[in-house]
Amino acid sequence: MDLTFERGDASAPRGHALVYFRDTANPDEIAATYLILLPVSVDLQKYVPPFLAGQLPMGGEADLSAFAFPPAPEPVESYDFLVSIADARGDDLIFAGNRSLSDAAQMMGVIGEILSEYGDRYQIGTPSSPELGEPADAPVSAGAGETSRYTVDDVVYAMMSEADQLGELTKLTGRLRFAAEGGDDDTAGEATAHMRAIAIHVAGNRNIDLLIDAALDKSEAGGRLAQLYLERAYALYREDYLRVKALDEDIERTGDT
Numbered sequence: 203m204d205l206t207f208e209r210g211d212a213s214a215p216r217g218h219a220l221v222y223f224r225d226t227a228n229p230d231e232i233a234a235t236y237l238i239l240l241p242v243s244v245d246l247q248k249y250v251p252p253f254l255a256g257q258l259p260m261g262g263e264a265d266l267s268a269f270a271f272p273p274a275p276e277p278v279e280s281y282d283f284l285v286s287i288a289d290a291r292g293d294d295l296i297f298a299g300n301r302s303l304s305d306a307a308q309m310m311g312v313i314g315e316i317l318s319e320y321g322d323r324y325q326i327g328t329p330s331s332p333e334l335g336e337p338a339d340a341p342v343s344a345g346a347g348e349t350s351r352y353t354v355d356d357v358v359y360a361m362m363s364e365a366d367q368l369g370e371l372t373k374l375t376g377r378l379r380f381a382a383e384g385g386d387d388d389t390a391g392e393a394t395a396h397m398r399a400i401a402i403h404v405a406g407n408r409n410i411d412l413l414i415d416a417a418l419d420k421s422e423a424g425g426r427l428a429q430l431y432l433e434r435a436y437a438l439y440r441e442d443y444l445r446v447k448a449l450d451e452d453i454e455r456t457g458d459t
Contacts, residue, residue: 205316209285210294215324217241218360219294220284221316223275225303233275233303234284235313236293237320239268241358268321274309291360292402296320359400364439367400371410371435374400375428378417390418408435426456 210216222234278284288295298316301309359367374393381389394414401410409431416427430453437445 204299205319206297208295208297209288210296212323215239215320216292216294217324218291219296219320220288221270221275221296221298221313222278222281222284223298223301223303223309226300227302229300231303232278232281232284233309234278235270235272235275237268237270237317238361239321239324242267268317270313270317273313274306275303275313277303290403290405293360359403362403364404367404368432368435368439371397371400371413372432375413375417375432378414379425379428382418383420394418404435405438408438410435423456427453430456 205212205221207215210219217239219237220234221237222232225231225233284295287293296316298312301312303309359370362370374397378390378393378397381387381393397410397414401408401414404410413428413431413435416424416431418424419427430449434446434449434453437443437449
């Protein structure tokens with residue numbers, strides 16, 4: 203199947219993707235679905251009453267480790283909207299061609315084929331054992347302007363709410379600060395990689411890069427700045443812009459000291 207990766211690497215998919223189509227009758231009409239490859243397998247049999255287990259496919263062990271939702275593409279407002287969402291969440295963005303979007307049954311079959319191919323590409327692009335490459339929990343080396351991330355955690359972070367992402371960032375900031383002050387470079391590097399993986403999935407105005415720089419600064423001012431950047435991210439999440447303005451002033455004063 204001809205899949206055009208407009209965002210992401212076709213040889214190494216991220217594990218989560220927006221897939222869109224254009225309608226053959228009206229190319230300006232766009233519909234999309236979302237693909238997810240879970241980092242853990244799911245045995246559905248554990249979660250249904252025994253009397254329903256026999257109704258499950260494949261002898262009661264439905265494989266939910268990969269799925270598309272909605273099962274047939276739904277209309278979206280515009281192509282620009284899809285690009286902005288993919289950029290904000292760090293998703294692959296895939297164009298799957300022109301189709302008759304009114305035929306939902308046929309489109310469900312097409313989505314199934316795309317999900318299968320996407321999963322195959324993901325398996326090929328992800329090392330399955332240490333002998334084949336870096337272990338799954340090792341950070342991917344980042345070049346200039348790129349962000350280190352963990353392959354599995356990237357999927358997990360993408361599925362978190364922003365509140366959960368900020369909670370994780372709070373814990374990681376404490377870990378990074380402690381490691382930096384103690385000269386533990388390995389722990390500091392691991393915490394930094396996780397924080398950069400989360401940063402892919404939050405708005406750029408949360409300034410996670412500046413938060414990381416501050417947490418790595420062993421000075422008292424660095425610790426203060428890290429706390430201020432965290433508070434600022436939470437204030438933006440709550441849309442408390444008066445608090446954001448006050449925090450920006452505190453950050454400027456602290457940075458000048």
